[in-house]
Amino acid sequence: MELFSQRLVDGLSSGCIYAALALAIVLVFRATGTLNLAQGEMAMFSCFFIWKLTDLGWPLVLAIVAGVVVAFVAGAAIERVIIRPVEDSHDHLPVIIVTLGLLLALDSLAGGLFTVDIETLGSPFPSGAWHLGTVRVPYSSIGLFAVIAALSGLIWFVFQKTRFGLAMRASVDNPESARLLGIRRSRILMVGWGAAAALGALAAALVAPQTYVYTGMLQGVLLYAFTAATLGGFDSPAGAVLGGLLVGVLQAMVSGYVHFIGNDLSLMTALVVIIVVLMLKPTGLFGRPDSRRL
Amino acid sequence: MSAAALEASIDRAGYGRLTVLRDVEIEVQSGEVVALLGANGAGKTTILRAISGLVRMRGHLAVGGVAVVPKSPERMARLGVGHVPQGRGTFPNLTVRENLVAGGAVRRRRADLNSDIERWSEVFPRLGERMNQHAGQLSGGEQQMLAVARALMGRPRLLLLDEPSLGLAPAVVHELFDKLAELNRDLGTAMLIVEQNANAALRVAHRGVVLEAGSVVMTGSAEELSNAPRVRQAYLGV
Numbered sequence: 001m002e003l004f005s006q007r008l009v010d011g012l013s014s015g016c017i018y019a020a021l022a023l024a025i026v027l028v029f030r031a032t033g034t035l036n037l038a039q040g041e042m043a044m045f046s047c048f049f050i051w052k053l054t055d056l057g058w059p060l061v062l063a064i065v066a067g068v069v070v071a072f073v074a075g076a077a078i079e080r081v082i083i084r085p086v087e088d089s090h091d092h093l094p095v096i097i098v099t100l101g102l103l104l105a106l107d108s109l110a111g112g113l114f115t116v117d118i119e120t121l122g123s124p125f126p127s128g129a130w131h132l133g134t135v136r137v138p139y140s141s142i143g144l145f146a147v148i149a150a151l152s153g154l155i156w157f158v159f160q161k162t163r164f165g166l167a168m169r170a171s172v173d174n175p176e177s178a179r180l181l182g183i184r185r186s187r188i189l190m191v192g193w194g195a196a197a198a199l200g201a202l203a204a205a206l207v208a209p210q211t212y213v214y215t216g217m218l219q220g221v222l223l224y225a226f227t228a229a230t231l232g233g234f235d236s237p238a239g240a241v242l243g244g245l246l247v248g249v250l251q252a253m254v255s256g257y258v259h260f261i262g263n264d265l266s267l268m269t270a271l272v273v274i275i276v277v278l279m280l281k282p283t284g285l286f287g288r289p290d291s292r293r294l
Numbered sequence: 295m296s297a298a299a300l301e302a303s304i305d306r307a308g309y310g311r312l313t314v315l316r317d318v319e320i321e322v323q324s325g326e327v328v329a330l331l332g333a334n335g336a337g338k339t340t341i342l343r344a345i346s347g348l349v350r351m352r353g354h355l356a357v358g359g360v361a362v363v364p365k366s367p368e369r370m371a372r373l374g375v376g377h378v379p380q381g382r383g384t385f386p387n388l389t390v391r392e393n394l395v396a397g398g399a400v401r402r403r404r405a406d407l408n409s410d411i412e413r414w415s416e417v418f419p420r421l422g423e424r425m426n427q428h429a430g431q432l433s434g435g436e437q438q439m440l441a442v443a444r445a446l447m448g449r450p451r452l453l454l455l456d457e458p459s460l461g462l463a464p465a466v467v468h469e470l471f472d473k474l475a476e477l478n479r480d481l482g483t484a485m486l487i488v489e490q491n492a493n494a495a496l497r498v499a500h501r502g503v504v505l506e507a508g509s510v511v512m513t514g515s516a517e518e519l520s521n522a523p524r525v526r527q528a529y530l531g532v
């Protein structure tokens with residue numbers, strides 16, 4: 001039972017990271033209707049930037065804040081300069097291919113600009129743990145929970161309660177009608193990409209103490225994040241968070257209890273989840289089926 | 295007499311290398327309802343889309359006497375041109391209320407929006423009853439009402455309506471055009487209505503323009519057009 005509880009805590013805390021990246025994926029999907037395959041690489045790049053700042057002597061928290069802000073601006077700029085020329089509300093394939101190119105470019109650029117070595121980044125949370133019986137709940141996990149909860153609340157609020165969020169949803173639902181009403185789609189796309197990049201930067205900085213900082217630091221994490229988004233529903237921020245937590249717990253349990261999977265095959269858990277969800281409930285747990293009448 | 299709500303002289307408009315319109319001039323005075331009639335493929339929809347900036351055009355365009363260059367749909371909306379696209383173009387996954395709020399995207403104050411929503415739900419009672427339903431679940435007629443109300447949320451001075459009667463039962467068409475006439479009378483909103491249903495459109499229009507193969511072939515008052523043998527034969531089914 002103790003082992004189970006410990007695995008639950010560990011699973012939830014890695015789930016928080018998946019949730020944060022899944023939120024970034026969902027943000028881009030809801031703002032633009034497409035997937036950004038380079039989401040993980042953008043986050044990795046931001047994490048290197050944060051590491052560089054700390055390397056130059058900046059305090060960690062300040063470096064993270066600066067990294068998140070710079071990521072927002074850079075994300076918006078990437079949308080404006082690289083994505084916009086191929087943006088087409090009827091055909092999403094060109095955008096997806098360009099994000100694939102962006103993935104490769106950022107990967108090499110990070111290696112060239114920063115380092116190909118493995119670096120370390122400290123945790124912004126205190127290092128101790130809270131003991132609940134024999135179960136150890138690290139302060140960092142509690143901190144992660146708090147950050148993710150606050151972020152999900154903020155995103156929910158923006159989408160559901162502000163006119164900007166409504167404009168975003170309208171723009172995805174029917175881009176042409178939205179433009180005819182004077183909704184500036186271009187601005188929405190930029191903000192969506194910026195916000196997703198900022199979210200990715202934060203997620204990367206929070207996961208870095210465990211994964212270390214290197215060009216491949218988020219490859220596994222990104223796959224789990226996509227699983228989380230699939231499970232929760234690509235258009236649902238709440239689904240992304242819950243999906244992230246579920247995937248984290250599932251991964252911890254399967255690796256812990258199913259011996260032939262262990263840590264080596266734990267990515268397979270994610271793939272099986274994706275396939276099962278797509279077969280049984282393609283919209284995910286919280287995704288809304290399109291309520292369009294044809 | 296104030297400046298015309300819309301003056302458009304389209305030298306050329308089309309899709310890529312395909313020219314759909316050639317030398318078309320359309321004018322809508324402020325407070326006037328103009329019906330744009332023509333058979334399938336005459337270029338009626340393209341005129342509206344060219345005016346809104348959805349289709350590229352060469353020519354000259356003025357809204358309220360002020361020339362507009364360059365055009366984009368966002369810009370036209372801000373200049374007070376509402377466009378109810380063919381097939382309604384409502385946001386199916388948004389509630390009726392959210393559709394209406396989105397319609398007021400160009401307006402700043404939220405309080406004004408709420409009073410306008412209240413107003414349109416009185417004018418269109420069936421929308422008022424379905425405020426929290428997804429627009430995708432409304433009937434065709436309700437969606438058309440929603441599309442009109444949504445465009446009105448931006449308080450346009452000119453409303454472009456593209457085949458509002460399409461797919462609606464005759465009784466609903468009648469009701470819809472009554473509402474349009476009422477709006478024109480009460481608010482003085484100018485309208486340019488593209489219709490295949492010439493009967494319905496000429497009933498509320500002041501003036502009519504007949505389009506054939508991308509060019510204007512006849513203009514006149516609604517009464518003149520209703521009595522013109524050519525129009526009667528081709529579009530009124532008499």
